Amino acid sequence: MKIINVGNYQELSERAAKIVIETVQNKPNAVLGLATGSTPIGLYNELIDDHAKNGTSYRKICTFNLDEYVGLEGSHPQSYLYFMRQHLFNHIDISPENTFIPNGKAEDMMKECERYEELIKEKGGIDLQILGIGQNGHIGFNEPGTSFSSRTHIIQLTESTRKANSRFFSSMDEVPTHAVTVGIQTIMESRKILLLVSGQAKMEAFKRLLSDEIDESFPASVLKLHNDVTVITDIAFDN
Numbered sequence: 001m002k003i004i005n006v007g008n009y010q011e012l013s014e015r016a017a018k019i020v021i022e023t024v025q026n027k028p029n030a031v032l033g034l035a036t037g038s039t040p041i042g043l044y045n046e047l048i049d050d051h052a053k054n055g056t057s058y059r060k061i062c063t064f065n066l067d068e069y070v071g072l073e074g075s076h077p078q079s080y081l082y083f084m085r086q087h088l089f090n091h092i093d094i095s096p097e098n099t100f101i102p103n104g105k106a107e108d109m110m111k112e113c114e115r116y117e118e119l120i121k122e123k124g125g126i127d128l129q130i131l132g133i134g135q136n137g138h139i140g141f142n143e144p145g146t147s148f149s150s151r152t153h154i155i156q157l158t159e160s161t162r163k164a165n166s167r168f169f170s171s172m173d174e175v176p177t178h179a180v181t182v183g184i185q186t187i188m189e190s191r192k193i194l195l196l197v198s199g200q201a202k203m204e205a206f207k208r209l210l211s212d213e214i215d216e217s218f219p220a221s222v223l224k225l226h227n228d229v230t231v232i233t234d235i236a237f238d239n
Contacts, residue, residue, distance in 0.1 A: 013042030
């Protein structure tokens with residue numbers, strides 16, 4: 001696990017964007033695993049800026065998002081499809097048919113999980129997976145206790161995760177209780193993983209990532225078993 005410590009969020013976003021841009025330039029048909037939430041917004045802003053200034057093209061790029069809330073239409077302002085369109089897809093030359101996000105309104109959610117997993121395999125797997133980390137150590141929406149062998153599945157969100165995400169909704173009651181998420185085993189099959197850790201609210205999670213044993217009670221700990229993980233953080237720590 002390679003750890004890059006930066007001075008602030010802007011630098012974190014710039015360093016992350018450089019890695020993504022290099023991936024796209026080296027492999028124009030790369031498969032990118034994307035994350036949502038506040039942490040990657042700066043990264044996406046940098047990608048948009050680079051596309052406008054330097055013409056980096058995403059026409060042949062394929063993307064898979066980690067998760068989506070169960071029960072939200074893609075048109076809902078808090079759905080992750082809406083988020084990705086607003087913060088990235090609508091501002092670069094990526095083909096909409098090459099952007100994949102789980103359908104939170106599928107009639108059969110189990111079949112939707114299987115379909116999504118098969119799509120990832122059909123596209124050859126994830127070349128670069130972008131991750132954030134939850135305060136309880138979740139990656140994607142894989143909450144503590146999720147099996148390391150899990151594939152795309154439905155997860156019941158913990159109260160701490162729902163509370164953390166409630167800032168995006170009008171009230172706690174509006175926050176969905178379940179989500180569909182790419183599983184830990186699927187994440188671990190990505191060829192390269194880029195973990196972004198920003199802000200003091202993530203300090204304890206970051207400390208646990210560095211110091212704790214590998215255990216399903218702290219999902220992010222599994223990343224220590226991957227052979228190509230880069231962590232970029234603006235949290236000061238002792239090497």
